[in-house]
Amino acid sequence: MTIDQFNFAGKKAFVRVDFNVPLDENFNITDDNRMRAALPTLKKILADGGSIIIGSHLGRPKGPADKFSLKHILNHLSELLGVEVQFANDCMGEEAAVKAAALQPGEVLLLENLRFYAEEEGKPRGLAEDATDEEKAAAKKAVKESQKEFTKKLASYADCYVNDAFGTAHRAHASTALIAKYFDKDNKMFGYLMEKEVKAVDKVLNDIKRPFTAIMGGSKVSSKIEIIENLLNKVDNLIIAGGMTYTFTKAMGGKIGISICEDDKLDLALDLMKKAKEKGVNMVLAVDAKIADAFSNDANTKFCPVDEIPDGWEGLDIGPKTEEIFADVIKNSKTILWNGPTGVFEFENFTHGSRAVGEAIVEATKNGAFSLVGGGDSVACVNKFGLASGVSYVSTGGGALLEAIEGKVLPGIAAINE
Numbered sequence: 344m345t346i347d348q349f350n351f352a353g354k355k356a357f358v359r360v361d362f363n364v365p366l367d368e369n370f371n372i373t374d375d376n377r378m379r380a381a382l383p384t385l386k387k388i389l390a391d392g393g394s395i396i397i398g399s400h401l402g403r404p405k406g407p408a409d410k411f412s413l414k415h416i417l418n419h420l421s422e423l424l425g426v427e428v429q430f431a432n433d434c435m436g437e438e439a440a441v442k443a444a445a446l447q448p449g450e451v452l453l454l455e456n457l458r459f460y461a462e463e464e465g466k467p468r469g470l471a472e473d474a475t476d477e478e479k480a481a482a483k484k485a486v487k488e489s490q491k492e493f494t495k496k497l498a499s500y501a502d503c504y505v506n507d508a509f510g511t512a513h514r515a516h517a518s519t520a521l522i523a524k525y526f527d528k529d530n531k532m533f534g535y536l537m538e539k540e541v542k543a544v545d546k547v548l549n550d551i552k553r554p555f556t557a558i559m560g561g562s563k564v565s566s567k568i569e570i571i572e573n574l575l576n577k578v579d580n581l582i583i584a585g586g587m588t589y590t591f592t593k594a595m596g597g598k599i600g601i602s603i604c605e606d607d608k609l610d611l612a613l614d615l616m617k618k619a620k621e622k623g624v625n626m627v628l629a630v631d632a633k634i635a636d637a638f639s640n641d642a643n644t645k646f647c648p649v650d651e652i653p654d655g656w657e658g659l660d661i662g663p664k665t666e667e668i669f670a671d672v673i674k675n676s677k678t679i680l681w682n683g684p685t686g687v688f689e690f691e692n693f694t695h696g697s698r699a700v701g702e703a704i705v706e707a708t709k710n711g712a713f714s715l716v717g718g719g720d721s722v723a724c725v726n727k728f729g730l731a732s733g734v735s736y737v738s739t740g741g742g743a744l745l746e747a748i749e750g751k752v753l754p755g756i757a758a759i760n761e
């Protein structure tokens with residue numbers, strides 16, 4: 344079933360959204376993009392004459408905690424929807440069930456943070472540090488058992504299920520995947536946001552216009568290894584940027600000073616270079632770096648060849664020659680995936696490389712390329728530089744996007760398609 348085909352008139356929809364928005368110390372929302380992203384789905388349901396039960400998580404609570412209460416976003420949600428949204432102080436229990444049952448067409452109920460219950464994630468909590476393997480196994484079994492009841496209860500509130508939370512689609516949690524089995528195929532569907540995400544990933548995986556270039560930045564090779572290996576089977580150009588540059592440089596015998604490096608991944612870096620060569624992939628590495636004498640925005644800086652970084656100095660961004668090389672490859676591409684900054688973009692003095700990459704992607708996009716930007720930090724980059732509207736698609740998913748591109752089946756997606 345697709346959301347466009349479905350008529351919500353007189354129906355109650357359980358909608359799983361990702362309202363995990365950042366809050367300041369006074370619980371003001373500092374970035375409401377995730378809430379806005381779900382509006383088309385919520386508005387369609389209301390326009391049809393349906394009612395909505397919204398489920399979400401906020402942060403990583405270990406149990407009920409005021410700090411992580413979704414009540415902090417209630418007023419803003421009401422403003423965005425133009426409807427006074429009701430709130431259930433507990434996603435389980437009498438109140439939620441009664442309020443859900445009483446919902447009239449056009450009404451909305453926001454449930455309290457689903458992760459106040461360990462059953463949402465299905466992981467035991469509060470285990471003693473010295474718990475034995477048997478105790479751990481028993482606790483896991485217990486939470487899995489009670490997870491069934493939890494999931495069934497959530498499902499009982501509604502006639503249909505809509506998943507619009509791409510950011511958690513790679514997790515087989517109660518409300519993101521398990522709940523779907525309580526609804527038949529005609530009563531479960533993706534929301535509009537999820538549909539767009541799935542389509543964007545599909546374009547990068549299955550509808551590739553060449554050359555296809557991936558820019559992988561960020562801090563560590565180890566966290567990106569699976570995706571890099573997988574991309575070697577797909578891309579024409581693989582640009583390696585960010586902190587992982589220096590693991591490659593050191594592996595090739597270069598001097599990297601005190602740059603971030605994973606010494607246990609040197610062989611892996613060489614192996615990836617070998618694999619790229621075998622597969623005919625053009626692996627593009629930095630040739631120069633903007634180096635600093637401290638990990639600080641105020642450090643002294645200079646440019647130098649990437650393999651001649653003096654002792655006591657570290658590479659915190661790419662240099663101008665590298666910017667040019669990267670931009671050249673990007674501008675000649677027809678499909679582009681960007682994950683991870685080229686440097687420590689949180690420091691103003693080391694944003695130049697990431698900005699240059701972003702600008703090259705915008706130019707390529709103007710010339711007809713399809714560009715997908717994903718992963719928290721690269722999204723923060725395009726937003727910071729005001730470039731979001733110039734790329735084809737900015738994904739809301741970090742881990743979910745990478746796992747999808749690795750070719751993994753995401754539980755949240757599979758649960759709807761089953």
Ligand code: AMP
Binds near residue numbers: 560
């Ligand atoms: P990731 O979460 O793996 O995508 O990494 C993003 C983080 O990598 C950002 O916080 C950057 O500050 C950091 N990063 C990028 N380049 C470097 C570098 N040269 N040295 C240290 N950290 C870096």
